[in-house]
Structures are given as structure tokens and as C-alpha cells.
Amino acid sequence: MTETDSLPERKRGSGVKMVYDLLRDEILDLKIAPGSPIDEVQLAERFKMSRTPIREALVRLAGEGLIETLPNRSTMVSNIDFMNLHTFFDALVLMYRVTTRLAAQSHRPEDLAVIRGFHEDYAAALAARDSLTMIATNAAFHASIAEAGRNPYFTSLFRRLLDEGRRILQLYYQSYEEQFPQRFVDEHAAIIAAIEARDIDEADRLGKAHAEAIVAQVQKLFSRNDRLDIAL
Amino acid sequence: MTETDSLPERKRGSGVKMVYDLLRDEILDLKIAPGSPIDEVQLAERFKMSRTPIREALVRLAGEGLIETLPNRSTMVSNIDFMNLHTFFDALVLMYRVTTRLAAQSHRPEDLAVIRGFHEDYAAALAARDSLTMIATNAAFHASIAEAGRNPYFTSLFRRLLDEGRRILQLYYQSYEEQFPQRFVDEHAAIIAAIEARDIDEADRLGKAHAEAIVAQVQKLFSRNDRLDIAL
DNA sequence: TGCATTTTATTTGTCGACAAGAAAAATACA
DNA sequence: TGTATTTTTCTTGTCGACAAATAAAATGCA
Numbered sequence A, B: 001m002t003e004t005d006s007l008p009e010r011k012r013g014s015g016v017k018m019v020y021d022l023l024r025d026e027i028l029d030l031k032i033a034p035g036s037p038i039d040e041v042q043l044a045e046r047f048k049m050s051r052t053p054i055r056e057a058l059v060r061l062a063g064e065g066l067i068e069t070l071p072n073r074s075t076m077v078s079n080i081d082f083m084n085l086h087t088f089f090d091a092l093v094l095m096y097r098v099t100t101r102l103a104a105q106s107h108r109p110e111d112l113a114v115i116r117g118f119h120e121d122y123a124a125a126l127a128a129r130d131s132l133t134m135i136a137t138n139a140a141f142h143a144s145i146a147e148a149g150r151n152p153y154f155t156s157l158f159r160r161l162l163d164e165g166r167r168i169l170q171l172y173y174q175s176y177e178e179q180f181p182q183r184f185v186d187e188h189a190a191i192i193a194a195i196e197a198r199d200i201d202e203a204d205r206l207g208k209a210h211a212e213a214i215v216a217q218v219q220k221l222f223s224r225n226d227r228l229d230i231a232l
Numbered sequence C: 001t002g003c004a005t006t007t008t009a010t011t012t013g014t015c016g017a018c019a020a021g022a023a024a025a026a027t028a029c030a
Numbered sequence D: 001t002g003t004a005t006t007t008t009t010c011t012t013g014t015c016g017a018c019a020a021a022t023a024a025a026a027t028g029c030a
Helices: A014-028 A040-047 A051-063 A082-106 A109-127 A131-149 A152-175 A182-196 A200-231 B014-028 B040-047 B051-063 B082-106 B109-127 B131-149 B152-175 B182-196 B200-231
Strands: A067-069 A075-077 B067-069 B075-077
Touching: A014 A040, A014 A051, A014 A152, A040 A051, A051 A067, A051 B051, A082 A131, A082 A152, A082 A182, A082 A200, A082 B152, A109 A131, A109 A182, A131 A152, A131 A182, A152 A200, A152 B082, A152 B152, A182 A200, B014 B040, B014 B051, B014 B152, B040 B051, B051 B067, B082 B131, B082 B152, B082 B182, B082 B200, B109 B131, B109 B182, B131 B152, B131 B182, B152 B200, B182 B200
Parallel strands: none
Antiparallel strands: A067 A075, B067 B075
16 A cells, blocks of 8 residues: 655644544544554554654544543544444434534535535445445535534534444445445435424424434444344 | 742643633633634743643634634634524424433433532532632532433533533623522422423433523523614 | 562653754845 | 835744653463
8 A cells, every 4th residue: 555655845834633534534434443543653654654643643542532642552443333323313313403404404505515525425426336425425415414504513523423423334335335325315315305304393394304314223233233132 | 810830840741721721721611712813922921831732722622612723824713603593503402302201211319419510519509609619619510410311422512511501691690690599499399200200201301491492582682782783 | 380479571651852844034136 | 214125033833852640461370
């Protein structure tokens, strides 16, 4: 894998963001497994910079819960807390509802173009059966709806949940080569229509149903796994 | 004001947390005004440590939105966004509801002791007319209810909102020497009772009413200020 | 061999120094 | 006197080095 080569000229201050963005994506795409140790020196060599900016990127990632750092001892990629998945699902469903609802209420015409853009990206990824892109664009689609709702508090929590969801869905599609249902695309289209029509209750209802459908699928998988674990 | 003196012996790793906690409190208590510049060198001198741990504390504070940092140029205490207070109130009311509701559903007996502790602290602060302590213990009271609900996603958003609320309430009680209503203490007691009885709907209802009462009070003040601003 | 203790190794936390960027001050020029 | 340009100043971003803390390895001892 060819890394960051040929350009030792980096603009002052861009290093942190670069390391942050890259590590974040690698974590969310499960390119680095949960629980993996993270070595500052190694990263410093890889990105050809000193430990200081690396450290700052790590502090930020820790702030978002993507990595965990034991005092004086290693820092590692956060594990997925399977024991408490239900708290994740609770929060996710509520945020799906709230953000979709607010989007129907507060969106501006130009927001719809952005949302439709991600909607099409998602449909394309599904047609291409590219699960990694599907997962990322699905998250981007819902995040753009949240942005249209214009409540930064909800948006930031929802983004965090969608991020965590990327890791979980990754697992989901890794273990089972499920059929990616066309249904999700249709539901997205329906949600867009409700937002455009400013039908708040319908947006809420669709958001809730959409979220619960996804949650139900994932839960079905994990309950199967749970039984296996117990059986062994 | 005598500062951190006489103990140059600090444990390795404790410096960051100390600076973080102290700055956080000073920001939330409005001891440092919104918009004030923050100088790393000055802080380094004040705490008698190098800029590196100071910097880490600042990065964390920035992650929570308490300070804002302009690239290559100063970093300052975040301003309170009066234009979009309604988004804050929306989020606050919803989180009051959700966390109170979850506490009624999921709390354990030992949680109630903690909650009652903050409840009494709050009542004592009110009796003493100590608004600063009132505001802080009120936030701690509701945060402890959220903890009893055991959903870390909701808890962390709610904590952030309560923090921001501390700054806003500070303004509120600074500009007007309002009567601190006994009513809030009674409402807190009613909320505790509903949680203990595991009456989810009642907890939700009380949480919502309590939140809306506070919001209404603050909005009344700010709408007065708004009119003044327009008049000038 | 099995366990306690010392030694080594590895990784983090902190430091002081230096250079880049941007604002403020000083200078030049009309 | 007023504006454009250069110089200075001040703050941040980055670096390499060192010391503390912990884990792993080595040693001693029964």
C-alpha cells in the first residue's frame, strides 16, 4: 500500500487534520480492527512528522470515543460494546425521528439538492453492490438530512451515532452476504418526499420506520450470533 | 487571587486534567467571558508547566465546543449563540424528557441516593441564595438522573447542554436578581418520586414541564433584551 | 520447577527551542 | 496627510530529546 509519499511539503497545520481524517476513516471502515493498539511512534514514521501533531489527532479521536487511551499505557481503537447495543439503537431511532422531523420543518430548497445527491450516490453504490460505499453514503445521506434540520446539537450526536453505525453495519455485511434491499432506496425516496412536502408527522413516521427496519435487521443477526456464543 | 502555589510536584499526567477541569469551570461560571482570548503561554506560566499539556487541554475543550481556535491565530472562549437559542432549547427539552423517562425505566436503587444528594445540595444552595452553586448543583442533579438512565449517548449530549445552560443561567441570574423559586425544588422532588415509582409517563411529563418552565423564564428575559436591542 | 524480585525495554508525558503565519507597527512615498 | 509597503512583534505549530511509568524479560532463590 503506497502511503503518503512524494510530498514532504505539508502546509503548517494541515498535518493534524490529515491524520485525524485518515485514522477516522480507517477506524470506521474497520480497516483497523476494534481493540487494535495504536502506536504514536509508528504513526509518526508513517506520516513523516513528529509525535506532537499525531498526538493532537489522537486526543481529538478520543474525544469522540473512537479510540481509548489508558494512562501511561497504550491507546487502542474502541471496542464495539455489544452488551449495550440497545442503548445505541434507542438513541439512533430517536435521532432518526428528530432529525427527519426537523428537516421537514426547517429545510431550505437548496438543502434538497444536497440530500438528493447523496441519495443517488447511495443508489449507485447499491447497484454496484459496493457495501463499503453504500454504508458511507447512507450515513452521509442521513447526516445531510440532519443538517437541513439546522440543530447543531442533534446533528452532532446523530453524526456520532451514524459513525458508530458504520462500524456495526460493516460487520453486518461482512458476515452475511445479505441481499441489499431495494427497499431502503425506496424508503429514502419517501423520506425526501415527506421532507419536501413539509409533512412533519409523516417525516417522523417514515424516519422511525426506516430506523427500526435497520435496527431489526441488525438485531436479527446479532441475536443469531448470541445464540451461537452461548452454544459453544 | 492566590493560584496553584507551593506544590510544584504534580503527578505525571495529572496536569492536563487539572488545567482542563479548571478552565472548564471558569468558562461555565463566566469567570472568563465569552469571546475572551486564551493565551497558551500565559496559561503555561500560570500553571507552571510547558505548553504541551496546556495545548492538550485546549484541544479537548475545543472538542466540546467550549473554546474556538482560529488557525495560526488566537483561540478564544466560545460565544453564546443568541440567534439560535431555540435550537438549544429544543434539544434541552427533549433531553430532559428522554433522560428522566429512561431513569424511571432503568434506574437502580443506589442511583436514587446520588440523585437525592444533589437534590439536597441544590435546596441548600437555594436557601443560601448562592446562585453560582445553585446553577452548578442543578446541572449535577439532572446529570445524575441521566446517568441513572444508563444511555451514554443521551448522557453525553445532555451534559453538554447542561454545561451550556450553566453559562446562560449565569447571565440570567446576573442581570436580574430574580426570586429563586421554591417551585423548582418541589418539581425536583416530584421528579424523584416519579422515577422511584418507575412511572415512565409521569417522569416524562414532569421532565418536560420542568424543562419548559425554565426555558420560558429564560426566554422571557431574552425577549425583553431583544426588544431593547431592536429599540436602540 | 515455581514464585518473588530485580533489571531491561518500550511507550507515554513533558519540556525547551525554533520556525512559520498573521497582525500590528513602522517606514516610505505620493 | 493618507495610503502602500516593509519590518517587527507576537502567537501558534512542529520538532527532537529526555524522564517517568508500566510491562516484559531476566535473574535469584526455595
